[in-house]
Amino acid sequence: MQNPNQPSRRMFLQSAAAAGATPDVTQRNTQHVEPPVSQMGKRPLGKTGLEVSILGLGGFHLGATKDQEEATRIVHGALDAGINFFDSAWEYQDGESEARLGRALEGRRKEALLMTKVCTHGRKKRVAMQMLEESLGRLKTDHLDVWQIHEVVYENDPEMIFGPDGAAEALLQAKKEGKVRFVGFTGHKDPSFHLKVLSLGFPFDTVQLPLNPFDATFRSFESQVLPELRRQGIAALGMKSLGGSGEMVKSGAVTVEEALRYSMSLPVACTISGIDSLEVLEQNLKIALNFKPMSEAERQALATRCTEYAADGRLELFKTTTQYDGKVGREQHGYPAAEKLPA
Amino acid sequence: MLISALGLGGHHLGQAADEKTAKQIIAAAVDGGITFFDNCWEYHLGKTEDWMGAALKGKRDRVFLMTKVCTHGRDKDLALRMLEESLRRLQTDHLDLWQIHGVGFDNDPALFIRPNGAAEALALAKKQGKVRFTGFTGHKNPKVHLAMLDTNFPFDAVQMPLNPFDASFRSFEKAGLPELVRRGIAPLGMKPLNGGGDAVKKGLVSAEEMLRYAMSLPVACTITGMEKPEIVEQNLKIAQKFQPMTPVEMDSLRSRCRSVAADGRFELYKVSLKYDNPEARMAHGFPIDPQQMEVKEMIRATDNTGKPFPSYQ
Numbered sequence: 001m002q003n004p005n006q007p008s009r010r011m012f013l014q015s016a017a018a019a020g021a022t023p024d025v026t027q028r029n030t031q032h033v034e035p036p037v038s039q040m041g042k043r044p045l046g047k048t049g050l051e052v053s054i055l056g057l058g059g060f061h062l063g064a065t066k067d068q069e070e071a072t073r074i075v076h077g078a079l080d081a082g083i084n085f086f087d088s089a090w091e092y093q094d095g096e097s098e099a100r101l102g103r104a105l106e107g108r109r110k111e112a113l114l115m116t117k118v119c120t121h122g123r124k125k126r127v128a129m130q131m132l133e134e135s136l137g138r139l140k141t142d143h144l145d146v147w148q149i150h151e152v153v154y155e156n157d158p159e160m161i162f163g164p165d166g167a168a169e170a171l172l173q174a175k176k177e178g179k180v181r182f183v184g185f186t187g188h189k190d191p192s193f194h195l196k197v198l199s200l201g202f203p204f205d206t207v208q209l210p211l212n213p214f215d216a217t218f219r220s221f222e223s224q225v226l227p228e229l230r231r232q233g234i235a236a237l238g239m240k241s242l243g244g245s246g247e248m249v250k251s252g253a254v255t256v257e258e259a260l261r262y263s264m265s266l267p268v269a270c271t272i273s274g275i276d277s278l279e280v281l282e283q284n285l286k287i288a289l290n291f292k293p294m295s296e297a298e299r300q301a302l303a304t305r306c307t308e309y310a311a312d313g314r315l316e317l318f319k320t321t322t323q324y325d326g327k328v329g330r331e332q333h334g335y336p337a338a339e340k341l342p343a
Numbered sequence: 344m345l346i347s348a349l350g351l352g353g354h355h356l357g358q359a360a361d362e363k364t365a366k367q368i369i370a371a372a373v374d375g376g377i378t379f380f381d382n383c384w385e386y387h388l389g390k391t392e393d394w395m396g397a398a399l400k401g402k403r404d405r406v407f408l409m410t411k412v413c414t415h416g417r418d419k420d421l422a423l424r425m426l427e428e429s430l431r432r433l434q435t436d437h438l439d440l441w442q443i444h445g446v447g448f449d450n451d452p453a454l455f456i457r458p459n460g461a462a463e464a465l466a467l468a469k470k471q472g473k474v475r476f477t478g479f480t481g482h483k484n485p486k487v488h489l490a491m492l493d494t495n496f497p498f499d500a501v502q503m504p505l506n507p508f509d510a511s512f513r514s515f516e517k518a519g520l521p522e523l524v525r526r527g528i529a530p531l532g533m534k535p536l537n538g539g540g541d542a543v544k545k546g547l548v549s550a551e552e553m554l555r556y557a558m559s560l561p562v563a564c565t566i567t568g569m570e571k572p573e574i575v576e577q578n579l580k581i582a583q584k585f586q587p588m589t590p591v592e593m594d595s596l597r598s599r600c601r602s603v604a605a606d607g608r609f610e611l612y613k614v615s616l617k618y619d620n621p622e623a624r625m626a627h628g629f630p631i632d633p634q635q636m637e638v639k640e641m642i643r644a645t646d647n648t649g650k651p652f653p654s655y656q
Contacts, residue, residue: 155512156605218449251628311450314628320448321629322615334608342632343616 038289040082045113045269046235048182048205050145052085052113052270055288058239059088059116061274063097068104074281075104079111081285087272088139089117089150090131091328098138109141115206117150117186120167121332122160128170132179146206147171147180152187153325154333158196161185168202182206188240188318189325191224198228208272210240210318213254213262214310216303219319226267235269240316244324245274247315253306260287262302265294317343344439344476346407346564349554349582350379351575352533353395353410355568357387358636362394367572369398373405375579381533381566382433383411383444384425385622388640390652392432403435411444411480414461415626416454422464426473440500441465441474445623447483452490455479462496476500482534482612485518498528502566504612505532507556508542510597511604513613516560529563536567537609538618548600554581556596559588 041054057078065071075086086105088098098116105112116135120128136142149167152158161167171183184206187193194209207229209221216222229236241263248254254262263271275281294302303310313320321343322335330337351372359365369380380399382392392410399406410429414422430436443461446452456462465477478500479491488503501523503515510516523530535557536543536550543550557565569575588596603609612618621631621638631638643653 154606309628311453312448312627312629317630320616323630333606334603335606336611340634341611341615341617342634343630 038081040288041291042082042084043269044235045182046205047233048235050113050182052235053083053288054264054270054291055083055284056085056087056237056270056272057083058272058274059086059097059101060092061276061280062088062101063093064276065100068100070277071100072104073278074275075101076108077278077281077285078275079108081289083285083288084111085113085115085270085272087115088135089119090135091117091119091150091326095134095138098135102139102141106140113145114139114141115146115148116144117148118167118170119150119326119328120161120170121151121329122154122157123167123332124165125167125170125173126165128167129173132170132174136179143178144180146182146184147174148183148206148208149185151326151329152185152193152197153189153329155193157187158193158200161197162200162202171202184208184234184237186237186239188244190319191219191221194221194225195228198225198232198234204232204234206235206237206269208237208239210244210316211236211238211263211266211268211271212241212243212248212259212316213299213302213306214243214248214315216299216310217307218310218313218316222266230267236267238263238266238268238271240318241271241273243315244318247317248306251309251315253309253315254302256283257287258302260284261291261294262299264288264291265299344407347376347378347582348558348564348585349377349578350381350531350564350566351377352566352568353380353382353391354386355570356382356394357391358568358570359394360571362397364572365391365394366398368569368575369395369402371572371575371579372569373402375575375583377579377582378405379407379409379564379566381409382429383413384429385411385413385444385620385637387637387652388644389428389432390640392429393651396432396434400434407439408433408435409440409442410438411442412461412464413444413620413622414464415445415623416448416451417461417626419459419461419464419467422461423468426464426468430473437472438474440476440478441468442477442500442502443479445619446479446481446487446491447619447623448627449487451481451487452494455491456494456496462494465496478502478529478531480531480533482538482618484513484613485515488515488519489522492522492526492528500529500531500563502531502533504534504538504610505530505557505560505562505565506535506537506553507548507593507596507600508537508604508609509534511601512607512610520560520562524561530561532557532560532562532565533567534610534612535565538612542600542603542609547603548596550577551581552596554578555585555588556593558582558585559593 042051045052118128118131174180182205186208318324323343412422412425468474476499480502482504536553607614646653
């Protein structure tokens with residue numbers, strides 16, 4: 001009987017074919033300094049002293065798996081392959097993402113760097129602290145490794161987070177109480193919002209941002225925010241490497257391997273990737289386990305190839321539409337629900 | 344050229360109950376002194392141009408007629424075909440103003456000015472006497488408007504959203520209007536009630552305050568939607584007794600709106616695709632919204648109802 005937690009050879013090949021991934025055999029044979037296949041690369045998580053796997057498991061897609069069993073298999077498969085960074089958010093699937101991740105990590109919590117996000121969307125510290133307790137309960141743990149403010153995507157979010165009694169104070173308090181080790185924020189909308197938050201001198205450990213070959217030339221987090229993170233010594237966590245829901249791959253503009261490798265080749269600690277099935281897990285693990293950074297020339301060539309479709313943001317809908325803005329944030333900001341305002 | 348301070352918006356005209364109501368609206372507007380009529384090739388798949396053309400029969404020389412072309416980055420030839428369709432629907436041999444519609448995506452200015460782009464169609468139509476003046480419109484981002492101006496195409500008019508909410512959020516009033524005044528291009532205000540009157544419906548402001556604010560800015564005309572004869576009357580009353588707001592009044596209204604203006608919740612045309620027509624979305628490869636009026640109309644367009652414009656509801 002095959003261990004369900006081990007990737008099967010058959011599925012491995014299938015998913016590689018399905019993804020159109022074509023491993024460059026010639027190049028591999030000439031690279032003798034390569035670490036052995038099947039070892040997941042690790043990088044320092046900024047100044048935290050922690051080491052994080054180059055690929056992280058995205059929480060939204062984990063919450064979208066067909067059932068708990070599938071979610072558990074994905075989490076265990078990821079851990080077994082060396083992934084140690086796990087993402088979630090208080091609001092994903094109304095808590096189901098955290099609940100599935102919590103159940104899947106039972107007995108293996110120590111192997112994971114666990115991150116979740118707080119979803120005050122402008123509300124006060126007290127709401128944030130309540131959410132923290134709920135997140136800890138669902139995740140079945142007494143502490144988080146990283147706690148981030150979710151979705152800084154509205155123009156007035158920075159001032160609300162840092163206003164009197166705002167969520168920023170909750171981050172500090174939770175850290176002081178030992179309930180979270182490190183803190184950060186996330187957002188997918190506009191590099192200027194990230195820069196605004198980063199200008200306020202708050203001691204962030206991590207910042208999450210969209211990074212992909214289309215971002216390189218359109219409202220670019222890569223060119224505007226990454227250098228600032230580096231300057232401040234904050235760990236960069238990349239996300240939306242394929243457009244948020246694989247839009248870039250479905251459009252035929254890039255392959256999964258090209259887009260993931262591009263994002264992982266940037267100066268980031270970890271690239272968080274949405275994985276909602278074992279097939280996608282194996283496909284992405286294969287890319288991560290064989291990862292060799294793209295040279296700057298390769299990255300530039302790919303970004304240049306993507307320029308035409310990048311120019312109006314059609315494959316980065318998280319920047320140009322409301323499609324990726326969550327329900328709770330919409331409510332807090334007086335925006336119509338997704339059913340009324342799908343994009 | 345002199346035009347009325349208030350203009351009749353084309354999109355809402357297509358939402359009138361029927362063609363008869365649309366004719367009443369236009370007759371009331373013309374009788375009330377409105378001379379500026381807005382329209383667009385893509386509004387309701389041509390219905391508003393058809394209705395306006397029919398309603399203006401015998402009144403054409405009393406009005407300043409504008410419509411818009413909807414290439415959304417596509418070629419000059421398409422623009423010229425759209426012009427012929429607009430002229431036919433509007434039952435006229437010339438437009439007073441022809442504008443590029445819905446400039447909003449970051450690459451629209453580059454697509455407009457490229458060789459064989461829509462800029463060449465504007466220039467040619469003007470030379471041929473089919474249009475007297477040219478311009479562009481957009482509701483998304485003042486930066487994109489400025490990039491259009493930077494193409495140095497000799498625009499006569501530019502249309503943009505102007506209202507007390509805009510003043511505190513990605514502001515056309517602050518970033519676009521002064522540049523138009525500087526260049527001597529006629530500014531045309533639109534969306535004086537935020538494009539759907541949501542803030543009025545929520546009781547935050549009155550329609551009169553909103554309209555007066557927009558009309559008090561240095562604009563040639565404020566275009567507003569009127570889908571019922573009662574709304575024409577209401578707006579005519581405001582326009583006929585119009586006294587510009589003082590700078591202090593304007594500032595106090597801006598301040599009142601500021602806290603809810605700050606995240607764009609009342610200006611969804613700036614932050615979402617909601618106000619982007621399917622022609623624009625498709626030309627740019629963005630998803631269409633099956634709930635959007637024009638999309639429903641497209642889906643129903645092939646229904647054999649025996650009527651030119653099947654109801655979308």
